[in-house]
Structures are given as structure tokens and as C-alpha cells.
Amino acid sequence: xxxxxxxxxxxxxxxxxxxxxxxxxxxxxxxxxxxxxxxxxxxxxxxxxxxxxxxxxxxxxxxxxxxxxxxxxxxxxxxxxxxxxxxxxxxxxxxxxxxxxxxxxxxxxxxxxxxxxxxxxxxxxxxxxxxxxxxxxxxxxxxxxxxxxxxxxxxxxxxxxxxxxxxxxxxxxxxxxxxxxxxxxxxxxxxxxxxxxxxxxxxxxxxxxxxxxxxxxxxxxxxxxxxxxxxxxxxxxxxxxxx
Numbered sequence: 001x002x003x004x005x006x007x008x009x010x011x012x013x014x015x016x017x018x019x020x021x022x023x024x025x026x027x028x029x030x031x032x033x034x035x036x037x038x039x040x041x042x043x044x045x046x047x048x049x050x051x052x053x054x055x056x057x058x059x060x061x062x063x064x065x066x067x068x069x070x071x072x073x074x075x076x077x078x079x080x081x082x083x084x085x086x087x088x089x090x091x092x093x094x095x096x097x098x099x100x101x102x103x104x105x106x107x108x109x110x111x112x113x114x115x116x117x118x119x120x121x122x123x124x125x126x127x128x129x130x131x132x133x134x135x136x137x138x139x140x141x142x143x144x145x146x147x148x149x150x151x152x153x154x155x156x157x158x159x160x161x162x163x164x165x166x167x168x169x170x171x172x173x174x175x176x177x178x179x180x181x182x183x184x185x186x187x188x189x190x191x192x193x194x195x196x197x198x199x200x201x202x203x204x205x206x207x208x209x210x211x212x213x214x215x216x217x218x219x220x221x222x223x224x225x226x227x228x229x230x231x232x233x234x235x236x237x238x239x240x241x242x243x
Contacts, residue, residue, distance in 0.1 A: 002031060002039040003134050005141065011065075016041050016051055018061040028056050039063070046071050046139040071139030077241045078104040078190045080162070081230055082153055084197030087115040090227040092128050097231040099132035099142050102238055107156075108147045113199035122146060150205060153194075157212045163188035167209050168229050169216035170200050177217045177233060181240045191237060195230045 004027070010017045018024060018041070027033045033053050041063070042048045048071050051063035081098055085091060085108045095106055106129070108119070125144040133141045148156070157165055166180055181188070194214060201209070206216065219233055 002027075002033075003137065004039065004041050005130055005134065006041050006043055008043050008045060011043060011049075014065050015054070016049060016063045016065060018063070019059065024056075024058065024061055027053075027061055033061075038066075042071065042139065044140060046074065048139070071137075073137060074139045075102040075238060075242050077102075077188060077237065079234060079237060080105040080107060080190070080192050081234070082107045082109050082192060082194040083230055084109050084111045084195060084201075084226060085114050085116055085119060085147065086197050086226045091119075091121070091125060094227050094230050095125055095128045095144065096132045098234055099129050099138070100136045101231055101234040102138075102242075103142055103234055104140075105143050105145060107145045107153065109150060109153050109194075110147060111150045111197055111205060112202050114197045119147065150208075154208055154212045157192060157209075157214065160192075162190045162192040164190075165192040165194070165212070165214040166217055166233075167194035167201070167206075167214045168196070168219050168224075168233060169206055170223055171206070172216040172218045175215065175217050177219060177236050178240060180215055180217055181237065187241055193230070193233055193237070195226060195233070197226055 004018060004023050006016055006018055033039065035053055037053045039051060040048055041051055048069050049065050050067040051065055054062045054064050081103050083094055083106060091108065098106060122144055129144055130141050164180060164184060166177065194209065210216065219229060224232060
């Protein structure tokens with residue numbers, strides 16, 4: 001079943017209005033939906049709707065709500081991924097896979113070893129998050145936050161309370177992600193996961209993270225690329241906490 005996202009203000013008196021140009025084009029030109037065609041719509045509050053198309057124009061699609069159900073596919077643990085911005089468009093793949101695996105929020109971070117210093121791609125990255133949600137049938141669209149510097153990230157870690165703050169560190173030889181999660185007194189509900197860019201974190205950055213309360217972990221015996229490390233760690237967390 002085809003699935004589309006709408007803002008809550010687009011749900012009015014038993015009807016849903018779709019006004020996103022890309023969605024309208026896909027529905028009318030690619031899928032060629034007609035009056036009476038059935039499809040699904042979901043909103044940012046975790047509801048999914050079975051609908052039937054009423055009318056279609058170049059400006060909007062109107063559909064009648066047939067059924068409404070609460071989406072129960074969201075994981076209980078809320079993972080915020082602080083991702084060191086990689087080069088050559090790798091961030092798009094990181095966002096896509098992280099969203100499919102259940103991340104709650106993604107924060108692009110510029111560290112000392114980040115090759116790019118400014119990308120201005122937030123809108124593009126947020127769209128990738130939205131498209132990934134449509135495919136994997138999640139209930140919410142994870143937010144891609146504004147880019148921030150390393151010091152800004154450390155400040156946020158100081159201000160926001162997470163049940164666990166973890167950063168993958170290639171020089172960590174003792175503790176694993178599994179060790180940290182199993183030693184939590186209660187199942188963590190919120191986790192900050194911090195992944196460096198190509199080249200990882202400098203010694204100074206690792207010290208700053210530890211002072212901010214982050215715990216360094218190894219993700220295994222092999223050294224993972226930055227575009228692999230985040231999704232791999234999310235999958236490990238989901239296995240330990242959710243399954």
C-alpha cells in the first residue's frame with residue numbers, strides 16, 4: 001500500500017489534504033491514482049489513516065478518511081545520533097539507514113577532523129529522513145537538527161539529560177557497547193550516541209567527551225568506517241534494549 005506523510009493541519013473534518021508538490025506528482029503522474037483509489041497517510045502524532053482519493057489537481061490531493069489507527073512500530077528507546085559530518089555525500093546513507101533502524105534524532109556535528117566545515121544540506125537531509133520513514137513504516141519522522149560544532153555538542157550534552165551517553169572510540173580496548181548497556185541499573189529510555197567523522201576523534205576531543213559524562217566504547221574487533229559505525233551501533237542498541 002502506498003504511504004504518504006501529511007502535517008496535522010492538513011487533516012480536516014474527516015478529510016486529508018496533500019499539498020506537497022513531489023507527492024502530488026508521484027501520485028498523479030507515476031502511480032496514476034484515480035477517484036476512489038486507496039492509499040495510506042500518516043501524521044507527526046503517530047497516527048496512520050486508510051483513505052480514498054476524492055479529487056486531484058496540480059495543487060492538491062483530497063482524500064476521505066476510511067479508518068484511523070495508532071502506529072505501534074516506534075521503539076521505546078529514543079536514540080539521538082550525534083554524527084561527525086563525513087565527506088562525499090556519505091551523510092545521506094547514514095541518515096537513511098539510521099532512520100530505518102529506529103533512530104529518534106540526528107545531529108550533524110563538525111569536529112576537528114571533519115573535512116567539510118559547512119554543508120547547508122539540512123533540508124535535503126530531512127527529506128531523506130522522511131522518505132526512509134515512508135519505506136520502513138515508522139510512526140514519526142526523525143528530525144535532522146541544525147549542524148553544530150563540537151563545543152556546541154558538548155554543551156548540549158551538559159544541558160540535556162540522557163540515560164546513557166556513549167561515543168565510539170577506536171582507542172577503546174576494554175568496554176563494549178554491550179557492557180555499557182548491561183550495566184545500566186534500568187533499561188535506558190534515552191541514549192546519546194556519538195560517532196566521529198573520518199579519522200575519528202582527537203585525544204583532546206575524547207577527553208572533553210569523557211569530562212561531559214560520555215563513556216567510550218569499542219564497536220568490535222574491526223575498525224568501522226564512519227558511515228558504518230552509526231547504523232551498526234544503533235542496531236546493537238536495538239538488539240540489547242528492544243528485542
